[in-house]
Amino acid sequence: MGTLTTESGANPQIGAAQKTLGQYLFDCLKLEGITEIFGVAGDYNFTLLDTLERHHGVRLISGRNELNSGYAADGYARIKGISALITTFGVGELSACNAIAGANSENVPLVHIVGAPPEKDQQNHKLMHHTLMNGNFDVFHEVYKLITTYTATLTPENAEIEIPAAIRMAKEKKKPVYLVVANDLVMKPIAVRREPAPPRPMSHLPTLQAATDQARRLLGRARRPVILVDVKTMRFGLENAVRQLADALNVPVATTIFGKGAFDESHPHYIGSYEGSFGSSAVQAAVENADCVIAVGLVWADNNTASFTAKLNPLVTIEIQPDRVKIAEAEYPNVFAADMLLAMQKVGFKGEGTANQAAFPYDQITGSPQDPLTAAIYYPRFQQMLKEGDIVVAETGTFYNGMAQVKLPRNVTYIAQGGWEAIGYATPSAFGASIAAPDRRVLLFTGEGSLQLTVQEISSMLYYGCRPLIFILNNNGYTIEKYLNVKTADQPYNQIPGWSYTKLAEAFGGDAFTATVRTYGELDQAIILAEKERDRRLCIIEMIAADSMDAPENMRRMRSYLEMQEKQQSRQ
Numbered sequence: 001m002g003t004l005t006t007e008s009g010a011n012p013q014i015g016a017a018q019k020t021l022g023q024y025l026f027d028c029l030k031l032e033g034i035t036e037i038f039g040v041a042g043d044y045n046f047t048l049l050d051t052l053e054r055h056h057g058v059r060l061i062s063g064r065n066e067l068n069s070g071y072a073a074d075g076y077a078r079i080k081g082i083s084a085l086i087t088t089f090g091v092g093e094l095s096a097c098n099a100i101a102g103a104n105s106e107n108v109p110l111v112h113i114v115g116a117p118p119e120k121d122q123q124n125h126k127l128m129h130h131t132l133m134n135g136n137f138d139v140f141h142e143v144y145k146l147i148t149t150y151t152a153t154l155t156p157e158n159a160e161i162e163i164p165a166a167i168r169m170a171k172e173k174k175k176p177v178y179l180v181v182a183n184d185l186v187m188k189p190i191a192v193r194r195e196p197a198p199p200r201p202m203s204h205l206p207t208l209q210a211a212t213d214q215a216r217r218l219l220g221r222a223r224r225p226v227i228l229v230d231v232k233t234m235r236f237g238l239e240n241a242v243r244q245l246a247d248a249l250n251v252p253v254a255t256t257i258f259g260k261g262a263f264d265e266s267h268p269h270y271i272g273s274y275e276g277s278f279g280s281s282a283v284q285a286a287v288e289n290a291d292c293v294i295a296v297g298l299v300w301a302d303n304n305t306a307s308f309t310a311k312l313n314p315l316v317t318i319e320i321q322p323d324r325v326k327i328a329e330a331e332y333p334n335v336f337a338a339d340m341l342l343a344m345q346k347v348g349f350k351g352e353g354t355a356n357q358a359a360f361p362y363d364q365i366t367g368s369p370q371d372p373l374t375a376a377i378y379y380p381r382f383q384q385m386l387k388e389g390d391i392v393v394a395e396t397g398t399f400y401n402g403m404a405q406v407k408l409p410r411n412v413t414y415i416a417q418g419g420w421e422a423i424g425y426a427t428p429s430a431f432g433a434s435i436a437a438p439d440r441r442v443l444l445f446t447g448e449g450s451l452q453l454t455v456q457e458i459s460s461m462l463y464y465g466c467r468p469l470i471f472i473l474n475n476n477g478y479t480i481e482k483y484l485n486v487k488t489a490d491q492p493y494n495q496i497p498g499w500s501y502t503k504l505a506e507a508f509g510g511d512a513f514t515a516t517v518r519t520y521g522e523l524d525q526a527i528i529l530a531e532k533e534r535d536r537r538l539c540i541i542e543m544i545a546a547d548s549m550d551a552p553e554n555m556r557r558m559r560s561y562l563e564m565q566e567k568q569q570s571r572q
Contacts, residue, residue, distance in 0.1 A: 022052075070102075144178040210332060215340075227253045230255070233296050257401075257418060274287045303419070401480075470540045513530055
């Protein structure tokens with residue numbers, strides 16, 4: 001595996017004979033652009049953290065618990081490309097499991113480092129705290145094999161092989177990796193190991209040519225082609241390539257709900273979000289009536305296809321995945337998306353663009369100042385307030401569905417956990433994004449139910465001087481869950497305690513601009529004031545929904561579909 005280099009040409013092996021395992025690990029992470037590592041202290045990672053304290057250019061960002069730190073690392077990676085997390089053995093790493101599994105599901109590269117009990121104690125199978133009291137120190141490693149793409153137990157002898165290999169796998173697969181190291185080995189000098197670096201994966205050229213020829217034939221017969229952009233476009237850094245393809249072919253472009261933010265929504269070819277039967281009927285018609293669909297990074301999941309109501313004709317679909325292509329019924333393995341997208345720019349096809357300027361659900365602000373808050377009123381206001389370069393973090397639930405239909409300005413980074421959908425993800429993720437990009441405006445849209453799971457990271461935001469603008473939708477419980485359960489009404493398990501959300505900053509020992517709003521006029525004024533305040537402090541706007549079952553249109557359509565399905569099943 002051998003020498004690790006980066007785009008800058010730096011090499012952490014220089015002077016490696018004098019480096020300890022911990023120093024070498026943090027050097028490698030720093031070369032990847034990681035300047036902050038998230039984590040929580042525990043006695044088995046003290047040596048790692050002490051080494052990090054002395055390391056120039058990388059600092060620890062301490063979270064309130066390991067789960068939240070994992071979510072923060074996820075958000076950080078979505079901004080900077082890769083991130084790192086440090087936990088202690090057993091109790092710490094298991095607490096972070098949900099965040100790591102989410103990063104796996106969502107194709108987010110993250111290096112999870114675990115400080116373990118001393119090597120001699122492990123070899124002697126001593127009964128140590130933070131274990132199952134059975135002398136087995138491999139059990140948690142075995143758990144992580146199932147939710148990461150690469151795992152290794154680090155030693156001074158293998159550090160120069162395993163650390164670069166793990167980082168490379170995280171970057172290539174866009175998945176989390178796991179490294180565990182005994183705390184008494186962190187300060188040991190590493191052995192210099194030099195092995196040939198593996199060749200960079202490349203497309204199989206004859207297969208690429210065959211795929212391109214087939215795509216050319218399919219496009220040559222097309223009159224109504226469309227490009228459908230999904231989440232792996234973002235994860236694998238294909239945004240520019242897809243935009244160049246759209247310009248070259250001059251065809252309409254839609255995104256899936258997972259793929260929100262993967263294509264410039266201010267682009268003249270952008271027509272909106274394709275959400276099957278739950279979304280815009282105009283976008284649905286454009287995609288489903290297309291005679292050629294170029295689908296990039298597609299994830300055919302239930303909540304990305306509106307409960308599989310999305311219908312693509314496979315016989316006219318060019319499906320471009322990160323490392324393979326499928327056209328109609330023909331498979332083309334070992335063809336990388338970047339190469340295929342470049343080749344398709346040159347097939348000679350030129351479409352007619354978009355026939356009419358696309359209309360978006362929230363282009364017009366409606367309502368008067370005294371009107372109570374409803375989705376139809378506040379989503380257009382959100383769309384109006386967004387700016388180029390913003391980072392938008394949307395929580396699973398009502399906001400996830402509503403924000404999917406808000407048209408984004410250019411260069412907005414959109415963060416949402418569409419596939420894993422862990423409630424509570426967004427708040428610590430917004431904290432991680434704020435650390436990753438301190439000069440960009442971060443806007444967090446979360447429900448009060450989700451916030452209650454991970455609210456501690458507002459404390460971390462205050463502690464580290466982060467200044468996101470936080471919108472809390474208080475709709476009296478888990479509204480998304482109420483929509484999903486069509487069998488029973490007034491479920492007690494979807495009710496939650498009432499909190500004083502605008503007092504959170506005070507409770508956490510910090511200062512924030514806060515407002516509680518119930519009408520459009522109050523929301524409008526709160527946004528205006530928050531715009532002025534956010535340069536110096538965090539802002540929290542609690543929005544009291546007029547109706548706890550109010551929701552955006554796509555959620556209403558989902559509810560109608562689920563009710564229809566339930567009636568059909570009850571007749572059987």
